[in-house]
Amino acid sequence: MNGRPADLDxxxxxxxxxxxxxxxxxxxxxxxxxxxxxxxxxxxxRGAGAGAVxxxxxxxxxxxxxxxxxxxxxGHRALDVTRSVRSAVRRAVGExxxxxxxxxxxxxxxxxxxxxx
Amino acid sequence: xxxxxPLDSEELPCGRSLQDVxxxxxxxxxxxxxxxxxxxxxxxxxxxxxxxxxxxxxxxxAAPEPPGAPDARAVTTRVMDIVRLELRPGRRLPLGEPDExxxxxxxxxxxxxxxxxxxxxGVRAGSCRIEPLGAGSGTSRGPVRVRLAVTAELTWTVPRLxxxxxxxxxxxxxxxxxxxVQAIDIExxxxxxxxxxxxxxDRRTR
Numbered sequence: 001m002n003g004r005p006a007d008l009d010x011x012x013x014x015x016x017x018x019x020x021x022x023x024x025x026x027x028x029x030x031x032x033x034x035x036x037x038x039x040x041x042x043x044x045x046r047g048a049g050a051g052a053v054x055x056x057x058x059x060x061x062x063x064x065x066x067x068x069x070x071x072x073x074x075g076h077r078a079l080d081v082t083r084s085v086r087s088a089v090r091r092a093v094g095e096x097x098x099x100x101x102x103x104x105x106x107x108x109x110x111x112x113x114x115x116x117x
Numbered sequence: 118x119x120x121x122x123p124l125d126s127e128e129l130p131c132g133r134s135l136q137d138v139x140x141x142x143x144x145x146x147x148x149x150x151x152x153x154x155x156x157x158x159x160x161x162x163x164x165x166x167x168x169x170x171x172x173x174x175x176x177x178x179a180a181p182e183p184p185g186a187p188d189a190r191a192v193t194t195r196v197m198d199i200v201r202l203e204l205r206p207g208r209r210l211p212l213g214e215p216d217e218x219x220x221x222x223x224x225x226x227x228x229x230x231x232x233x234x235x236x237x238x239g240v241r242a243g244s245c246r247i248e249p250l251g252a253g254s255g256t257s258r259g260p261v262r263v264r265l266a267v268t269a270e271l272t273w274t275v276p277r278l279x280x281x282x283x284x285x286x287x288x289x290x291x292x293x294x295x296x297x298v299q300a301i302d303i304e305x306x307x308x309x310x311x312x313x314x315x316x317x318x319d320r321r322t323r
Contacts, residue, residue: 071225079212079295082219113221114206116229116293 012064012096013055019092020053020068020111023084025076027117029053030069062105064093071115082111129158138162210247211258212295223247226294230265233289234282239270239312250299260299263290268307279303 020026029052054067066089072081086109097104128134133152138159147153147163154160207223223246231242243266250260263286269278283301290298 074293077293077295078221078225079219082212083217086217086219108218110218111220112209113212113219113225115222115225 008097008100009055009057012066012093013053015092015096016055016066016068016089016109017053019088020070020085023081023088025073025081026085027071027073027115030071030114058106058108060106062102063108064097064104064106065108065110066093067110067112069112069114071117072113074116078113078116082113085109085111129156129162131156131158133159135162139166142166208248210249210261210296215258221294221296226290226296229289229293230263230286233285233293234265234267236285237269237281239272240278240282241268241312242266243268243306260297262300262302263298264302264304266304266306268309268312269305270312271308271310273308275305275308278305 017029020029052069054065056065056067057063058065068085068089070085072078089109089111090107093104093107093109129138131152133156138147138153139162141147141150141153142163152159153163205224207227209220209222210226211217212219212221226247227245230245230247234240234242245263245265247261247263249257250262251257265282265286267278267282273281282303286301286303287298290296
């Protein structure tokens with residue numbers, strides 16, 4: 001076993017957030033404005049929106065469940081954006097865990113559009 | 118997480134609501150209330166609001182506004198709209214095919230449908246509810262029904278209005294979102310001589 005499990009979880013979360021943010025049509029990841037204004041959640045939000053990404057290891061070894069909440073931009077069809085995000089996140093999780101003791105084999109990505117900004 | 122937050126989560130730890138804080142800010146009375154100076158939660162909220170106000174001012178300076186540009190009050194209204202959307206997202210509705218795992222919150226879809234209806238001249242949209250067609254099916258994946266209330270100017274007849282709004286909503290569902298809408302119920306609430314446009318400005322600029 002190389003690396004602590006918690007570190008890998010954090011790296012997977014960061015990688016998934018970065019992948020989601022880089023998809024055209026993604027405005028921002030949650031928590032958005034209200035998190036920012038409420039302060040406490042805002043500090044997490046400033047950590048590049050990783051708070052909007054939930055990471056859980058699935059029951060089977062090498063399986064991951066990723067949840068992403070985001071706002072899309074007007075002018076981009078929301079469904080198409082979610083499809084691009086799902087495949088970008090799946091790819092990013094695969095790459096991030098490639099050198100881990102147990103690379104990701106089965107990655108489930110759930111995307112929820114919380115706003116069309 | 119956020120989807121399960123209680124509805125009163127706009128309340129700050131000190132017991133004041135964000136709305137209270139922002140109204141005081143709008144009215145310029147925060148200096149008169151000693152609570153704001155001593156409360157870390159309200160101070161933080163006010164600081165963020167000021168930062169946001171500055172940002173909005175900069176954006177406004179950069180892009181010329183149409184006539185009747187919103188004042189500070191309207192800016193706060195717009196911000197509150199965004200926050201409400203985040204705090205009261207409504208149910209999750211399925212996007213795409215049954216085997217996909219993508220969703221949109223009801224409030225975001227409703228906002229899009231209201232804007233689509235209001236792209237028609239002399240039409241103003243009110244309440245918009247979206248629910249799965251199969252009754253009581255919670256967040257199941259399947260087609261949905263849209264119920265939208267509209268008010269319009271007398272230049273419209275009810276059947277023409279209902280058809281036109283239905284067409285705009287269907288197109289927005291297809292082209293802007295990707296939501297499987299199988300039923301659209303338009304409720305014409307009122308026909309009026311001329312639309313009072315003063316408080317539609319905020320919604321249209323969103």
